[in-house]
Amino acid sequence: xxxxxxxxxxxxxxxxxxxxxxxxxxxxxxxxxxxxxxxxxxxxxxxxxxxxxxxxxxxxxxxxxxxxxxxxxxxxxxxxxxxxxxxxxxxxxxxxxxxxxxxxxxxxxxxxxxxxxxxxxxxxxxxxxxxxxxxxxxxxxxxxxxxxxxxxxxxxxxxxxxxxxxxxxxxxxxxxxxxxxxxxxxxxxxxxxxxxxxxxxxxxxxxxxxxxxxxxxxxxxxxxxxxxxxxxxxxxxxxxxxxxxxxxxxxxxxxxxxxxxxxxxxxxxxxxxxxxxxxxxxxxxxxxxxxxxxxxxxxxxx
Ligand SMILES: NC(=O)c1ccc[n+]([C@@H]2O[C@H](COP(=O)([O-])OP(=O)(O)OC[C@H]3O[C@@H](n4cnc5c(N)ncnc54)[C@H](OP(=O)(O)O)[C@@H]3O)[C@@H](O)[C@H]2O)c1
Numbered sequence: 001x002x003x004x005x006x007x008x009x010x011x012x013x014x015x016x017x018x019x020x021x022x023x024x025x026x027x028x029x030x031x032x033x034x035x036x037x038x039x040x041x042x043x044x045x046x047x048x049x050x051x052x053x054x055x056x057x058x059x060x061x062x063x064x065x066x067x068x069x070x071x072x073x074x075x076x077x078x079x080x081x082x083x084x085x086x087x088x089x090x091x092x093x094x095x096x097x098x099x100x101x102x103x104x105x106x107x108x109x110x111x112x113x114x115x116x117x118x119x120x121x122x123x124x125x126x127x128x129x130x131x132x133x134x135x136x137x138x139x140x141x142x143x144x145x146x147x148x149x150x151x152x153x154x155x156x157x158x159x160x161x162x163x164x165x166x167x168x169x170x171x172x173x174x175x176x177x178x179x180x181x182x183x184x185x186x187x188x189x190x191x192x193x194x195x196x197x198x199x200x201x202x203x204x205x206x207x208x209x210x211x212x213x214x215x216x217x218x219x220x221x222x223x224x225x226x227x228x229x230x231x232x233x234x235x236x237x238x239x240x241x242x243x244x245x246x247x248x249x250x251x252x253x254x255x256x257x258x259x260x261x262x263x264x265x266x267x268x269x270x271x272x273x274x275x276x277x278x279x280x281x282x283x284x285x286x287x288x289x290x291x292x293x294x295x296x297x298x299x300x301x302x
Contacts, residue, residue, distance in 0.1 A: 002026040002055050003216070004040065006091060007062030007107070011169040012161070015209045016060060028056065030063070044087035050094040052101075058216055061091045061106045061143070067132070069174050072264040081135045088142035096151040103219045104156040105212055106143035110201050110227060112136040112160055115271040118199070122278040123160065123223040131264065140223070155221035162201035162227025162275055163268075164208045167299050171268070175241070178261075185241055191251040193258065196235030198272035201227035204289035204299065211277075214285045227275040230290040234270075237292055244296035 003020055007013040008029030017027045027038060030050065034041040042050040044063055052059070065083040070076055088106065095101050113121045114128015127133050140158050147155045165172045175190070177183055184190040203211075203226050211226045232240070242249035258266035277287070289295040 001057045001102070001216075002028070003058045003060055004028045004030055004052055004056045005060040005062065006030040006042070006044075006087070007064065008060075010062060011166055011205070012107075012164055012208055012212070013060070013062045015166075015205055016062075016212050019209050019213060026055075028053070042090065044083055044090055047086075047090045047093045050090055052094050052098040054098070054100075056098065057102045059091065059095060059101055059104045060212065060216070061088065061104065063087050064107065064139075067109075067111075068171050068265060068268055070265060071262055072131075077131060077264075081138070084135060084139040085142055088139055089145075092142060092145055095146060096149060099151045101152045103154050103216060104143070104146060104152055105215050106140075106156050106158055108140050108143075108158045108160045108223065109136050110160055110162050110225065110273050110275050111268075112140070112223075113273050113275065115267070116274070117272050118274060121225070121273060121275045123225055124278075130267070132267070154219045157215040157220050158223040159212065159215070160223050160225045160275075161208060162203040162225070162231075164205055165202055165295060165299055166205040172299070185245055185247060185249065188247045188249075189251055190238065190241070190247070191249050191253055192235045192238040193253050193269050194234075194255040196233060196238060196252070198234050198270055199231055199274040200234050200237045201225075201231050201273045201275035202237065202292060202295070203227050203287075204295045207287045207289055210288065211280055211285055214280070214283070218283060220279075220283055222279070224279050225275045225277040226280065227277055228287050228290055228292075228295070229277055229281065230287075230292055230295075231274055231276070232292050240292040240296045243293055244300040 111132035
């Protein structure tokens with residue numbers, strides 16, 4: 001297959017690109033700042049700016065402004081929304097113009113569900129109703145305009161990603177190193193967030209990558225939770241992080257401190273989402289990492 005991948009320069013996209021190339025597939029990265037031969041340029045907010053060459057057979061759409069590590073000002077919230085809703089519209093237009101794409105995998109997020117306490121959340125669960133839940137619904141809706149389109153052989157797969165764990169990028173990197181040179185967990189100053197009872201829907205980067213290849217290869221459609229079946233409460237995640245770093249994790253982080261630092265963006269750390277990857281399991285994907293202690297020990301091994 002020849003895959004065009006928006007966000008191919010990001011955390012998830014770079015791992016998927018590598019995995020596809022390792023097995024012999026062709027990959028063209030779609031980026032706002034093209035670099036090198038196998039790259040296409042686009043302006044996500046400019047419909048018509050993306051032209052997919054005829055040789056492309058599959059599309060993975062991951063691009064969007066980062067949701068963590070930034071304070072959500074009103075302007076930044078607009079960027080989070082527009083980069084996804086307009087970006088998806090631009091990708092859909094390019095697919096329609098191409099007219100002969102086999103399958104599409106389009107990013108989404110567990111933010112779809114909002115803050116849901118101990119409720120078990122399969123893909124059937126209704127959406128939440130906060131800023132992120134509303135953005136994610138609009139984002140998915142744009143991708144679903146491909147449903148029944150003659151331009152694509154199958155309806156798209158929607159990737160409701162959990163929090164992807166990698167030590168150098170994304171949420172885990174942010175926890176380990178929230179500011180320049182500050183490493184609270186390495187110094188034994190880290191701890192659970194609030195009362196630690198909130199469910200944290202994590203997924204190891206290898207499983208996130210494996211799930212995307214599964215959706216692509218099996219040409220599966222509709223929403224798919226990617227979080228590990230071993231979803232844990234924040235207090236267990238924190239304990240596993242201390243175990244992997246061989247450090248104590250006894251000092252709780254008050255929610256208020258995170259709210260003051262990150263504003264509404266801190267909800268990513270204290271919303272509770274007990275996400276179950278029911279459809280991935282039913283379609284034959286087996287997560288390699290179901291135990292958070294194994295996952296973090298693997299990721300943080302020296
Ligand atoms: N990582 C997670 O834990 C997680 C969890 C749930 C959902 N997701 C979703 O999955 C997707 C990929 O995640 P990721 O962690 O790989 O993201 P990432 O590392 O932040 O990379 C996303 C890519 O999007 C492009 N991008 C950045 N800002 C943009 C903007 N303002 N407008 C348009 N494009 C922009 C960049 O590509 P160029 O600079 O090359 O254009 C970047 O490489 C995202 O949509 C994210 O929301 C991720």
